[in-house]
Amino acid sequence: MSLTEILALAVVALDVVALVHAVTRHxxxxxxxxxxxxxxxxxxxxxxxxxxxxxxxxxxxxRRRQLAGRxxxxxxxxxxxxxxxxxxxxxxxxxxxxxxxxxxxxxxxxPRAGNHLELLLDNExxxxxxxxxxxxxxxxxxxxxxxxxxxxxxxxxLADLAERAKAGCDVRLLFDAVGSSGIPEKSLRALxxxxxxxxxxxxxxxxxxxxxxxxxxxxxxxxxxxxxxFTGGMNVGDEYATxxxxxxxxxxxxxxxxxxxxxxxxxxxAVFDLATVFAEDWTFASGKRxxxxxxxxxxxxxxxxxxxxxGPDQAANANAxxxxxxxxxxxxxxxxxxxxxxxxEPTMRxxxxxxxxxxxxxxxxxxxxxxxxxxxxxxxxxxxLLRSGVRIFEYLPGVLHxxxxxxxxxxxxxGSANLDFRSFSLxxxxxxxxxxxxxxxxxxxxxxxxxxxxxxxxxxxVGQRSFVDRARVGLARLLAPLL
Numbered sequence: 287m288s289l290t291e292i293l294a295l296a297v298v299a300l301d302v303v304a305l306v307h308a309v310t311r312h313x314x315x316x317x318x319x320x321x322x323x324x325x326x327x328x329x330x331x332x333x334x335x336x337x338x339x340x341x342x343x344x345x346x347x348x349r350r351r352q353l354a355g356r357x358x359x360x361x362x363x364x365x366x367x368x369x370x371x372x373x374x375x376x377x378x379x380x381x382x383x384x385x386x387x388x389x390x391x392x393x394x395x396x397p398r399a400g401n402h403l404e405l406l407l408d409n410e411x412x413x414x415x416x417x418x419x420x421x422x423x424x425x426x427x428x429x430x431x432x433x434x435x436x437x438x439x440x441x442x443x444l445a446d447l448a449e450r451a452k453a454g455c456d457v458r459l460l461f462d463a464v465g466s467s468g469i470p471e472k473s474l475r476a477l478x479x480x481x482x483x484x485x486x487x488x489x490x491x492x493x494x495x496x497x498x499x500x501x502x503x504x505x506x507x508x509x510x511x512x513x514x515x516f517t518g519g520m521n522v523g524d525e526y527a528t529x530x531x532x533x534x535x536x537x538x539x540x541x542x543x544x545x546x547x548x549x550x551x552x553x554x555x556a557v558f559d560l561a562t563v564f565a566e567d568w569t570f571a572s573g574k575r576x577x578x579x580x581x582x583x584x585x586x587x588x589x590x591x592x593x594x595x596x597g598p599d600q601a602a603n604a605n606a607x608x609x610x611x612x613x614x615x616x617x618x619x620x621x622x623x624x625x626x627x628x629x630x631e632p633t634m635r636x637x638x639x640x641x642x643x644x645x646x647x648x649x650x651x652x653x654x655x656x657x658x659x660x661x662x663x664x665x666x667x668x669x670x671l672l673r674s675g676v677r678i679f680e681y682l683p684g685v686l687h688x689x690x691x692x693x694x695x696x697x698x699x700x701g702s703a704n705l706d707f708r709s710f711s712l713x714x715x716x717x718x719x720x721x722x723x724x725x726x727x728x729x730x731x732x733x734x735x736x737x738x739x740x741x742x743x744x745x746x747x748v749g750q751r752s753f754v755d756r757a758r759v760g761l762a763r764l765l766a767p768l769l
Contacts, residue, residue, distance in 0.1 A: 397590050398558075402552070402554055409545065426511055428507070461486060488571075501712055512561050517549070519689050562593075594718065596717075598714070613639070614640065634671075650737065677742060703716075
């Protein structure tokens with residue numbers, strides 16, 4: 287038998303093993319069919335991509351993350367006890383109360399009253415606020431990010447952490463191994479030399495039991511002195527801090543595109559839950575248990591906030607269920623902003639059902655995305671959504687990266703989760719549910735302002751797509767579960 291024949295048999299055997307593995311795993315029908323298509327379409331390459339990206343160790347990762355979380359929660363219960371539902375929850379509307387109870391049952395974290403919030407919509411202001419908080423730290427700085435870039439903003443962020451570590455603060459940086467792969471090792475060594483601690487989330491090392499290319503930590507958390515917290519959509523990099531994104535167009539050279547995002551600054555009891563999520567992730571990544579020490583006192587008249595972590599370690603994804611609840615429970619309007627819009631079937635049904643019920647459903651997405659294939663896949667759903675009454679808007683000035691939901695002008699969600707398969711199944715995400723009419727009104731004001739700088743997609747233009755566009759969108763749709 288020739289070498290060519292041996293290689294051909296090896297490729298066929300690899301294809302068969304990958305196909306059997308994909309069919310027998312609980313990936314969901316859509317995802318399984320997408321992987322079957324991919325494996326058959328690209329023999330040899332498809333199976334390799336499947337075993338690298340389809341998370342063969344998802345059960346192991348889920349179990350290890352659950353054990354880490356249970357260890358931290360048990361220590362918290364021993365030292366602080368269990369938190370009762372605040373009176374404000376009992377007085378909330380039936381929908382608000384049901385969503386808060388939903389979040390608590392799915393995450394184990396209670397809603398907490400008495401929080402002071404600041405919605406950070408200006409990029410430079412957001413990073414200035416975070417830098418001031420870090421520089422003012424007296425005891426600890428815990429930071430967890432999907433992306434920390436090797437650029438001016440990233441280096442300044444690491445320098446702030448190192449300065450506080452030198453001052454004796456407990457400084458910890460947890461970063462995603464894929465999203466932050468560009469951090470130079472010398473920068474991390476400098477932070478550790480200053481007394482800080484660094485940890486990579488799920489490193490890409492097949493020799494390690496906890497490795498996975500597909501399960502990523504998409505959370506953005508900063509907790510200072512267990513008193514001030516930040517979360518939302520902003521990673522650490524120039525595009526997030528300055529609002530500019532440099533892209534290269536064919537024949538057009540380099541041009542600036544504003545980066546449009548949303549972040550949240552918190553003071554109050556909910557910061558304890560941000561610290562709890564960080565502690566659980568740190569315990570999982572390092573193998574050494576970390577436990578937050580105290581709950582900040584509530585402020586009079588503050589907002590009710592429920593911290594909403596989600597990920598593949600949950601039996602039911604908290605963000606996916608909260609989006610579903612927002613759409614199915616809305617009485618008047620549900621406005622969503624998402625940079626990556628590739629809805630799964632339950633979310634599609636919820637979107638259409640809400641619109642059929644007469645709810646004002648609007649989805650704001652970017653006209654230009656930093657992930658073009660995701661945008662193409664999302665546009666596949668436009669026709670069905672528009673026919674049901676959902677209104678779709680494309681943000682024109684730049685790259686939209688905010689992830690927000692506001693319902694009936696009464697409650698809102700600001701976080702890291704996109705409206706796509708990855709955020710609802712594979713990524714570790716985090717959001718903040720806010721039950722405060724003034725805050726919801728502020729977010730609605732921002733949304734209507736963004737609509738003024740957007741174009742509305744019409745059913746007529748979707749019907750006029752060329753054959754090439756329809757083929758491109760259809761192919762991207764097939765790849766949607768893999769994105």
